[in-house]
Amino acid sequence: MKYGATLAVLLSAWFMAQFDFFVVNVAAPSIEHDLNAGPAALELIVGGYAFTYAAGMITGGRLGDRYGYRRLFIWGVAAFTLASVLCGIAANPPQLVAARLLQGLTGAAMVPQVLATISAVFPPEQRGRALGWYGVAGGLGSIAGQVLGGLLLTTDVLGLGWRIIFLVNLPVGLVVAPLAVRLLPEVETAHRARLDLPGAAGLAAGLALVLVPLGLGNSLGWPAWTWVSMAAAVPVFAFTWHWQRVLGARGGQPVLDLALLKVHSYLAGVGSIVAFMAYFASFMFTLTLLLQGGLGLTAFQAGLAFAPMGVLFSVTSILGTRLVRRYGLIVVMIGGTVTGLGLTLLVVTAGLGLPYVMAALMLVGSGNGLVLPQLIGAALVEVAPHQAGIGSGILSTAQQFAGAGGVAVIGAVFFAAAEGGHHVLAMRWSAGIDLVLVLVVIASVAYNRHRAIRRTRAERSRTGARPGS
Missing domain, CATH: 1.20.1250.20 (MFS general substrate transporter like domains)
Incomplete structure (x- = not known):
């Protein structure tokens, strides 16, 4: 192959x-x-x-x-x-x-x-x-x-x-x-399983009740229906969760594989991805507002301002895959620290002009490249192959949900602080919240690193291999 x-x-x-x-x-x-x-x-x-x-x-x-x-x-x-x-x-x-x-x-x-x-x-x-x-x-x-x-x-x-x-x-x-x-292989999957239509409908309805008001709330001024909609999502999700447990107990195949919840590294991985995507999506959104509204750049100039961050992200992403294979998840924790330093620099120097913002972006891009590509692998490392589809679907849903939620919530903080043209102050507030989310990512990765070390020691104990072998 x-x-x-x-x-x-x-x-x-x-x-x-x-x-x-x-x-x-x-x-x-x-x-x-x-x-x-x-x-x-x-x-x-x-x-x-x-x-x-x-x-x-x-x-x-x-x-x-x-x-x-x-x-x-x-x-x-x-x-x-x-x-x-x-x-x-x-x-x-x-x-x-x-x-x-x-x-x-x-x-x-x-x-x-x-x-x-x-x-x-x-x-x-x-x-x-x-x-x-x-x-x-x-x-x-x-x-x-x-x-x-x-x-x-x-x-x-x-x-x-x-x-x-x-x-x-x-x-x-x-x-x-x-x-x-021509190139993709066939993979043996659970062909005879029945699709859980009530579970799928419940998940879609629950997500709609949350994502629609999150997406429209800022522009509409958060009318009452947005809060009612998000509150209504709670019983919908509760019913869907109950149905998933009942269907699983009957021997069916629910749309959510609840067995994944017993995989601690997967749960920690989902948590780290949620925190990172909430930070990353909101950061890209609020930074665009700062560059265009606060610093007066055109849309194209603002896009070009992202280019150095993108280049450094590419370089460290490629290096990061090799470094993680050699040194483990400590590389991801270092990357999160570099991202945190970049956000801290942005909080401190956002009002000093574009060169300082660009310097902060270069640090953020370098750190992100060491973090983001590795989060998926850390989450899926203990997931069985037959659970790969649903495990991947949950991770992808978590990414999009976190991104939408991050833009809505942190974007609302930005808009509130930016009233009267205070874009720099707004960026400081939003970057400070992003920094807290990055610290959550570092903590989740540290947990998965601890589990990886324990798995390695247990494997060596079973095989009788010496630590240096």
Whole structure:
């Protein structure tokens, strides 16, 4: 099996999904002008993708477990490409909103199969490196959405305006889908398991009740219905949780595999990913507001300001996968410390001008590269291959949920502090909250490192190997 080529195919789809998650932020003004889209339509165009993406992710993972990761990936790539084309040819805001909802849903079918295939197919000696590259591709996709998206809109070589950010997926999909047919292996999964439709519907409804008000709350001034909606999510989640336990006790296969909750390293990994994505998504959002609103940069200039951070992220991501294999999770903890130093520098020097902000960003990018690519691998290390699909779906859902929640909550703090043009003060507050979240990540990784050391010692004890052997 050609592991390198297989990984490239899988990561191309993951990069594409992450790119589309972030690139619409850059294109929003152009979409507003060309389609006469109002604030509510823009919120749905930006946030609709995130909602259906997050709401469908766990079900997408379970569908992969049931019908096969290869099949779901191929159909997911094809459907995502078609949805991207529909976005690119939309003639009015309702059409674009509908296409974005479809794009998120097809991404939810495609993305969980990436991690599931890596976890189920790659041998242990290759898996850590592959999971590291998964993190690299996701991080680069996020940053490319800001930088490459701004470049595509500014140059407008083909004269397509904002449409190019969606239509660029067409050639990617036309290459990736046929290569997936040729290169991806079949994986034996639980074909005879029945899909848990009530559980899937309950999860989707609960996430909708939380994500929709989080996405629209800031722009609408947090009306009463947003709080009622989030409160209503509690009984929906409680009922869904009860149903999952009842179905599992009957011998069925619930959409949530509750056995994963007994894997402590997985739970710690989910916690670290939630904390990191809440920080990372909100940081990218509030930093854009600081650069454009506080420092007066254009959208393209703000995108370029992210470039050094992206370059350093790429370099340390590649180095980090090797360093972690040699030195273990202490490398991730060091990376979190570097990120924390960058955030601290930003808190202290945000009002001193762009050079100081750029210096802080370089530290943040360097630290993030050592952290983000490794979090997925640390979470999945003790997950059994037959749980790879649902485990990956839960992780991906946690990422999107945390990102949306981080933008909403920390964004609200930023907007409150920025009233009257105090963008620097607002950035200091939001960066301070981000720093606390990074400390949570470091603590979670330290826990998983402790468990890894215990596993190694126990294995040596069973095999009779000496510590130095």
